[in-house]
Amino acid sequence: MTSLDAVAVSALKNYDFSPNTAVTLTNVSENVTYRVDDRGTGRSAALRIHRLNYHSKAAIESELCWMDALREDGVVAPPRPMTTRDGARIVTVDDDRGLARHVVLFEWLPGHTPTVEGDLVPSFRVLGTLAAKMHSHGSMWQPPASFDRYTCNYNTALGLKAMWGRWQEGLGIGRSERKLLSRLDTEVGKRLVGYGAGRDRFGLAHNDLRLANLLVDGDHIHVIDFDDCGYSWYMYDFAASVSFIEDDTRVPDWMSAWLDGYTSHRPLSKVDIEIIPTLIMFRRLLLVGWVGSRHEYADEAAKLGTGFTSVTCDLAEAYLTGVYLM
Template identity: 30%
Template sequence: MVTADPSAAVIRLVREALPRFGFAADPQLSLLKQRENSVFAFTADGRRYVARVHRRGYHSDAELACEVAFVRALRDAGVAVPDFLAANDGRGFAVVGSDHRDEPHQVDVQRFLDNHGTFGSEETGVDGTARIDPADFADLGRLVAQAHDATVRCGYRMAVPRADWDTEGLVGASPAWGDPLRIAELTGRGRDDIVAALPRLREQLEAYGTPDDRFGPIHADLTPENVLRTDHGLVLIDFDDFAAGWHLFDLATALHFYAPHPRFAEYRDALFAGYASVRPLDDRDYAVFPAMLLARSLTYLGWAADRRGEPTAEWLVSDVLPHTVRLARAVNTASTTPTSSGARA
């Protein structure tokens, strides 16, 4: 039985995968999320679990194994992240659906995290209606810093390279998430502002550099919907876009959809303060952050450019594009000289 109406083909993939993890194939499935991945909850032996069907072709088996290994390393270090179950072959996922019309798919199973919902939503951040306590952003900053600190301390290295969120991936000739300049609505002064900002972004990111204390494996999709609120605190979920990138990129992602919010400065300062309580930030971090925020915003427009007609893509163009232009104007007019103290932006 399924309590929502995803495609029958996706349901079959879940049912084929569950025995690989020692479960019966026929539990009641409850659809939690269906965007690029399909995520279901189910109960077995009195415990709740989550099965995630990965979108076809996004990652190779080796790349997904690298993601699972990273999350397990963070968990072993005490960071609040999901708990992946091992399939009968020892891997953290199963490959099923050899007869599926779109070829085989990867399915993983995790222990269900009892929660009170997500940290927030992208929409309420952008439209200014979010009612989040700045203290929550401080908690989020500490959690992100713990993840970065654990990665640096344990010397974790990705066994399989995954697309880097580096200068080329963000503002190179072929950005990792697509070219934002392909959006037809980006015209006139707004387009000029973004075009003018691109070389500034490249210059600032290259000058910032990629030492280990700034650049390494990161979550890379730390949106408010990928952070759960639980009785034990915040938990980072959905490492689907995990790859090498700047630590500040995670902070930029956490703040991006709140940049138009009237309490943005409070949220930013709280996030930075929480982060700095675990991992110190210096003047160069603060100085480059507006550029990092713009680089993150451009990735969403690039993503939308390749998915026109989808609701999320259309929302990004209608509601987020003007915000991206404002970020570009700020980068174009700001001094690149670091100031001396505080959570500068």
């Protein structure tokens, strides 16, 4: 049993599960996720162990708070957090190093995640619709005074203390890559300053609304993984939707579908649409830093490797010469 396996088992003692309960690791990324199956009762759940030095307990409770509001207001259907016997939604357990790990247990939702194969136009139209609904809700919702979520902007994503790792320390960054991506960084920063962060274009959003974070169960669509929710540019949600596949030749079609879904519920200006390629490059640079800082333990980052930086350089050339998404 690993240290985090032990954390998961210890956390479950706070809930009413039978002794015949299995805990299975399902994903290692920013957080570590387990599937919990109680063979005695037939109940299942998703247990999330938060990574160290990322979100505070107050920030995690704020995430759950917005999820509650979205569900109660009928905007989207995120999973419900399960409470302990004492009514708590966050359990804190020390790992084998004595470090406090925050744990949340969610109901296990049925459904499947759409794949990146086949015709994705309908799926991206759905993503756009969901994004618009959540943006409208977030712009009007009055959070409690204790609400505490981060802001994703140039400084927090690409600055000296980038939350997801600095792209300059990404894999495969040599002299030529650094020079090209520095040009990209400068141009992206300049255009984002020009675009601004007014209330009509910057606010509370999911910030990781991609196909991997949808569960489709017949006519029901659940949005999951609000771990990155916070304040950012609304159009950043499209950039997030094409994470890791920004070089796919179908991106223009997906963007058209996403915008079709979005504008059916929330208006956009020409400037809003024109900033999308810049936000895609902003996200891509962020992900270069993420791969570099997470590849030793996150499977997805490890698989991307140095090739992710190489493709990023190709995208940077296309963007800087004005041909990306043209």
